[in-house]
Amino acid sequence: MRFPNKELIENLRKRYPAGARVVLDQMDDPQAPPIGTMGTVEGVDDIGSIMVAWDNGGSLSVVYGEDSCHVVKEG
Template sequence: MRFPNKEMLEFLRQEYPSGTRVRLIRMDDSQAPPLGTEGTVTGVDDMGSLLVDWDNGSHLNVIHGMDEVQKLNKEAK
């Protein structure tokens, strides 16, 4: 796994601020929430992973470059 550079981390943090709603499109993990599950981003860690509180109670992170989510809202406050 490659670590994202500083610019990519800043981009991800601006693109997915806390409160952003997302829908799971792809995640290669046996414990992944079902595809289509929605959740709320709570932050972006130093590896570029999205920290997500999934609506089904899961807290599995979305790994940048491996997993895929769809952003549901434009502005999060």
């Protein structure tokens, strides 16, 4: 797994600001919420993972380069 550089981290933070609403597209984890689950972005960490509070109560992060989600409403 390659870690993103500082510029990419800043771009991810602009694209996924805290408070934005997202929908899960894909997550490779047996504990993942179902595809299509909505959540609220809490932030982007220093390795590019999008920290999400999922509406189903979960809190697994969307891992950069492995998982995916998309913004449905700006925060």
